[in-house]
Amino acid sequence: MSVERFIAGIREALDGPAVVTDPSLLAKYETDQRALMTGRACAVLRPRSTAEVVAIVLLARENGVGLVPQGGNTSYCGGATPDSTATQAVVSLERMTSVRGLDRIGFTISVDAGVTLQAIHDAVGSAGLAFGLSLGSQGSCTIGGNIATNAGGIAVLRYGMARDLVLGLEVVLPDGSIFDDMRALRKNNSGYDVKQLFIGSEGSLGIITGAVLKLHPIPDTHATAWVKLAENPPLGEMIALARRESADLITSFEFLSPRSLALSHASPPVLEGGSGGALLVELTSSTARIPLDEVLTGLLEEFFTRGWAEDALIATGGRQRTEMWRRRELLPEDEKAAGGSVKHDISTPLSSADRFMREAVDAVRSFDPALELSLYGHVGDGNIHFNVLVPPGADRIAFTAMIEAELSPRLYEIALEHGGSFSAEYGIGRFKRGLLDTYADGRKLGLIKSLKTAIDPGFLMNRGVLLSE
CATH class of the missing domain: 3.30.43.10 (Uridine Diphospho-n-acetylenolpyruvylglucosamine Reductase, domain 2)
Structure with missing residues (x-):
């Protein structure tokens, strides 16, 4: 060397x-x-x-x-x-920021990997189109990183993960050659879909330099509600009902627990929850011909009738909608301001989400009744951020190490018992490499290692991430 x-x-x-x-x-x-x-x-x-x-x-x-x-x-x-x-x-890739092409007829955009997610939203929005990936960090995260980690976000329920939004990729491989599949095809059954190997590979198989992305009509009609939940709401049943009653026009279905809401440093809080926390529900459409407010009102009436909600507010304008989303998107910063948290990026099937949360909360109480939890996330797609708050005065790094060694394994075991995953959208990186070794199916792990050694036998790319050498 x-x-x-x-x-x-x-x-x-x-x-x-x-x-x-x-x-x-x-x-x-x-x-x-x-x-x-x-x-x-x-x-x-x-x-x-x-x-x-x-x-x-x-x-x-x-x-x-x-x-x-x-x-x-x-x-x-x-x-x-x-x-x-x-x-x-x-x-x-921060200097690779070109938009290579925008196809208004084919609903696609071709970009360099260093383009920020926000820049993509701005570019397609001016053309009356929308990109389905939305994250709180979209002003700084880049599309190459989003693809390499198979990012999720707040609209997975409607549009899917990053994997579902990629039509083509350009990747520089470990031998210096270029895998060029920058085609805007929605149907292409010509052998293995090789580009999928690089989506979610976390830079361990090559460097993504370009992408062709799937777009949608811009959802410029919204109906957004802040729902104060009754105690112990059946979130799985609620999202299933919401999808049926809205003809699947739900874009986001976000849960915020009472403790998460209490972290807000706004005084007094602009939006409060009920005894069971709050939901942020949003329906969207590209046409004003669908009466979204009426659909949402009917859905909320069902929630009240079944005793699942205490109160609700439907946004009457852009300002109220923005405030609702701001309340949700500030939760990670609220946690940080309160001293931080040990994050568990867990997903379960929707039918198991409520049972998982009950059992996981019980496990925390058994471990240490004094610990406080911040539970929130994209419950519409089964992704629950199950975060243990750092106690006041505790050393964040030492507390994180203790929780990850002594409590986190039990939480992951409960998730797996319900058919879930220990990593919903954050990926593996360096920090969760041991979890992959522990919890991944042995055959799957073997295939991952085989792919790594076949494509990058010298471990040139992101050595130490995802897999140990």
């Missing part, structure tokens, strides 16, 4: 701003989003094109230097953070 020779070669291949070695400038690329891990990169490389990514990969392979692909560095699992050896270079 020759880090010095690699950096010298990179300086010849790329322009000055593309190569960052100043320690004071490296810092923001070396620490994960939650500040749970800080690594050491030998350099941060900022290519402007796919050709420059190829040059980086070839030089890295020649000199034995590992590469860590990085988008907006918003991973919750350390998936875009270098290790501590200073033998890996971060490849930031």
Whole structure:
């Protein structure tokens, strides 16, 4: 391995701003989003094109230097953070920000991997179209990272995960060749759908440099409600009823527990919950011909009749709707301001969601009755963020280590007993690698390892993420 020779070669291949070695400038690329891990990169490389990514990969392979692909560095699992050896270079796609093409007839957009999710929303919105992936971090996260982690978000119920929104990909492989499948085809049965290997691979099989994305008509008609829940609401039954009664026009169905709502630093809170917390329910349509407010009103009446809701407010304008969404989207920041939390990104089948939450809460109470929980998430698609709040005055890092060692395994076991997963949308990264070894089906894990060694036998790409070497 020759880090010095690699950096010298990179300086010849790329322009000055593309190569960052100043320690004071490296810092923001070396620490994960939650500040749970800080690594050491030998350099941060900022290519402007796919050709420059190829040059980086070839030089890295020649000199034995590992590469860590990085988008907006918003991973919750350390998936875009270098290790501590200073033998890996971060490849930031932040300068690859071109919109390559927008097809209004075919409802597709082609983009560089470094385009932020917000920039995609802005570009397609001006054309009367919409992209179905929405995240709280969309101002900083990039589409390459979203695809590499198979991101979810607030509209999975309607549009699916990132995997469901990708039509084509361009990927630089560990040998420096380019996998080019940038085709906007919705039907293409020509053998294995190879692009799917890279979606959710967390940069471990190659560097995504471009994507063709599926678009939809812009949902410019909304009906949004803030529902104050009665105690112990049957969330699974509620979402099933909501889908039927709305003709599946539900885009989002977000649950917020009473403790999560109490974390708000707004005084007094603008929107409060009932004894069972709150729901944020939104129906959308691309046409005003469908009376969404009437549909939503009818749904809420059913909730009241069945004793599931105490009160509800339907947004009467954009300002109220924005405030409702702001209340939901600020929850991670509210947790952080309160001292942080140990996050459990759990999913279960909808029919098991209520039983999982009851049993998991009981497990926490048995472990330590003083612990407080912040439960919220995209209950419409079975994704529950089951977060243990850091007690006042406790060291966040030490508390996190203790919970993950002593309590988290039981929570994951309960999720798996109900047919669920320990990682719904955050991925594996560095932090959950041991969980994958413990809980993944043995045959699946074997296939993952076989794919890794077949495509990246030298473990050039994101070594230490997803799999140990």
